[in-house]
Amino acid sequence: MGEPAGRPDAPGAGHVLGVDSGGSGLRIAVARADDPEARPLALRTSDEPVRTGPAGIDAEHLLSQLLPAAAELAREAGADGFTAGCVGAAGMATLGEELRTRLPGALATAFGVRRLALAADAVTAYAGALGQRPGAVVAAGTGMIALGTDLTPEGGWRRADGWGHLLGDCGGGAWIGRAGLEAALRAYDGRPGGSAALLARAEAVFGPVTGLPGALYPRPDRPAVLASFAPEVARCATGDDAVALGILRAAAGHVADAAAAVCPPGSGTTVACTGGLFAMGEPLLTPLRAALAERLPEARATLPAGSPLDGSLTIAAALSRDRLTLPVDRKLLQITRPAPG
Amino acid sequence: MGEPAGRPDAPGAGHVLGVDSGGSGLRIAVARADDPEARPLALRTSDEPVRTGPAGIDAEHLLSQLLPAAAELAREAGADGFTAGCVGAAGMATLGEELRTRLPGALATAFGVRRLALAADAVTAYAGALGQRPGAVVAAGTGMIALGTDLTPEGGWRRADGWGHLLGDCGGGAWIGRAGLEAALRAYDGRPGGSAALLARAEAVFGPVTGLPGALYPRPDRPAVLASFAPEVARCATGDDAVALGILRAAAGHVADAAAAVCPPGSGTTVACTGGLFAMGEPLLTPLRAALAERLPEARATLPAGSPLDGSLTIAAALSRDRLTLPVDRKLLQITRPAPG
Known part of the structure; x- marks a missing residue:
């Protein structure tokens, strides 16, 4: 300087x-x-x-x-x-x-x-999505974190979630995939909340579900394994499976909750969602738009610039x-x- | 023979x-x-x-x-x-x-x-709880599994859950503790679903929550670490914390769902809950009795014999x-x- x-x-x-x-x-x-x-x-x-x-x-x-x-x-x-x-x-x-x-x-x-x-x-994701404008950015792939700032020095960064797959990352890829596999096993067991469609996809991807614990727990990259099932949840939601639709609606709610927790107040504030999770497309984006409109009615949702x-x-x-x-x-x-x- | x-x-x-x-x-x-x-x-x-x-x-x-x-x-x-x-x-x-x-x-x-x-x-837990009588047994500690039989050779064993902390074990100790820690971090972030009481207990047990991911993820015994927080959820529920009460009500529902999935049909069938989880006492047992009565109105809930x-x-x-x-x-x-x- x-x-x-x-x-x-x-x-x-x-x-x-x-x-x-x-x-x-x-x-x-x-x-x-x-x-x-x-x-x-x-x-x-x-x-x-x-x-x-x-x-x-x-x-x-x-x-x-x-x-x-x-x-x-x-x-x-x-x-x-x-x-x-x-x-x-x-x-x-x-x-x-x-x-x-x-x-x-x-x-x-x-x-x-x-x-x-x-x-x-999360900061480079923010700067890529919004540049140096105030607002909020949700970055989601396997995990999920939201970051917001009003650009005042006293405001600093506000951060929500990003706690990892056991403590949070609610609505991210591992969260969605995990919920999908739980629903598959509920169907297998005959417990409520199960989905035969998700069970069929789980068996197509991982083989007989009795082998699923052995395929998952010894892996060092368990969150990535869970997240690899998220696109199957989107596929079942596209086929109108009620359980899969419910999982993506809940995920969208969690993402919007995190955005709302960090978004600076005021009308016209910009909110962007960036990261691989959103490549899932409309099965997630449709409930996400609804959840953001409900929680942040004055904010403007934009596509990330970069x-x-x-x-x-x-x-x-x-x-x-x-x-x-x-x-x-x-x-x-x-x-x-x-x-x- | x-x-x-x-x-x-x-x-x-x-x-x-x-x-x-x-x-x-x-x-x-x-x-x-x-x-x-x-x-x-x-x-x-x-x-x-x-x-x-x-x-x-x-x-x-x-x-x-x-x-x-x-x-x-x-x-x-x-x-x-x-x-x-x-x-x-x-x-x-x-x-x-x-x-x-x-x-x-x-x-x-x-x-x-x-x-x-x-x-x-789970089989020795069954035999300890019910001996050689038909019925259903839920065994829960860090994990949760339900086993039932009508004692007919063609009926065999029916099993529900027991899939481990990432795929199920819904309502077990790790499940309850994990939900409690998520609620603590929601309060810390200012997201909905948070509990200030659980946040205070999480900081008392683990120190500042920003250190929680570093304290949990490198451990090989992550499910046990999560389960170690379950008694704190019970303590907050006893203090009428709404989020903690909700977690234990949901846990009780999952346990009862698993019992109902394996319980042989018929009136007067015996259902027993065994394992360290139930040492938590009334904060869990009160909603569990209600959930079992709702899902298995004809069954008889008993204490495990051994x-x-x-x-x-x-x-x-x-x-x-x-x-x-x-x-x-x-x-x-x-x-x-x-x-x-």
Whole structure:
């Protein structure tokens, strides 16, 4: 901040680096620092998710993929290093300690990065969906979290759910899939709340249901296994199965509850839903529109403008131009200003 | 069967061995084979649960505890070996392969056991609660399973739930505790369905709730951690917390649904609830009596006559006297007649 314009490291000069690290892999892109929309000039994706070890997200594993990809992207975009960067990662708030320690120095040394944002994936999802506008964003895939802000420093970020598959993530993919499998087993047992259609789909996907506990419990990725059944719930809802329709109506209610808990007050506030869950389409979106209209009658539901990777570039470009207005917060969005190595 | 009476290995002569192996340890007892009530003459308990390995329940680990304890019990009861035995174990249906292979020979060699029953813990719970009468038994602790039979060979066992904490066990300890923690986090987030009282108890037990995911997800015994919060839900219900009352009412409904799914038809059928969950007392038992009366108006709810260890002795004594009338079934109750070693 405050460097005179025109120097090579002046705010706004050059290019910025955006990173989105999640359960399905790593996405990296470059944008011009002076592009207000921070459109990606070039990008790389890796389908090897960054490992999490006993010390949290493995910084070495992230850097081993990030440094060579970022060097290629710099060449491709004609960039002489990066003035600023943003790394968004799933688990940043609770598992990001090693990233906070290692990344700023490593990126300063390799690319002259002078300002680096370390963001929870919910924050890059927010910035991708709404940019730097106030509002609320629900990010849902296997899990579900809602984040909102009125952009005032005292308001900060409001967060709801995102507690994981045993404590919450209500209405997310694992929640929907789990409810669908429970309904399948209720039908098998002859208990109330069962669905023969969901039982048929469960057997088609997993084989005889007596084998389901053995197929699920030993797996380390139980939430993903549960979430893999969510599209089958949508399929049964499309076929007018009452139990499946009820599950998706309840899921939509939970998602809208989380949005309402974080949405800043006032008319015309923007609410966006982003993430893989919503690819399920109308079986979920129809009850979700109804639930949002009921709980947030004054808000305006919009489509997300972009992805978490777009959000990461937006934050990096804003940081580079001294225009970051999203709330800064030790866990959700931390800014570091490393000295060059 | 068919051996002439009076020979030393005649049915009904001598003593029988009963074993109950579960998550909290191993219980072993001896009874006289000709005691129709199979009352324990002597017993041993070990608080070291039998290990489960990649090949299922570890037969070697079970035998290393069982053989010396059974030898002591034989001396104590003045028994010259055992004519029959029953080993009931949690996970017998799915993880009992090594026990099926190893136990019959080992117990024949050590104690002359000629008839051995290998039973799922739900079956020994049934036999402990109702003996060899037709009816339905709900066994609930961390998990929840219901088992019923009309004692006809074609009817066999009917089983409901018992699918584990992600797929069912609806109304069991982990289910109640999980629902209580979700309600605590709803209050923390400002989402509907929250309970300030449960939030206060969650913080008293686990510390600040932001640390709850980190305290729960890395644990291998997640269901037990969840179930450890169930008594706090009962405590809040006693204090008239509406959310806690609602959770226990729903749990009672699920337990009664499972009982109704397995209960043989007809008036006066006996239904018993057994297991540690019911030690919670009136906060659960009051809505449970109401739910059972609604779903099974013609059935008679009774207290369990005895424990799963009593059930194991009941099965062993019946087997010894050729009087076993409970349904035999490859997974739930298997009878082996080993040749002496």
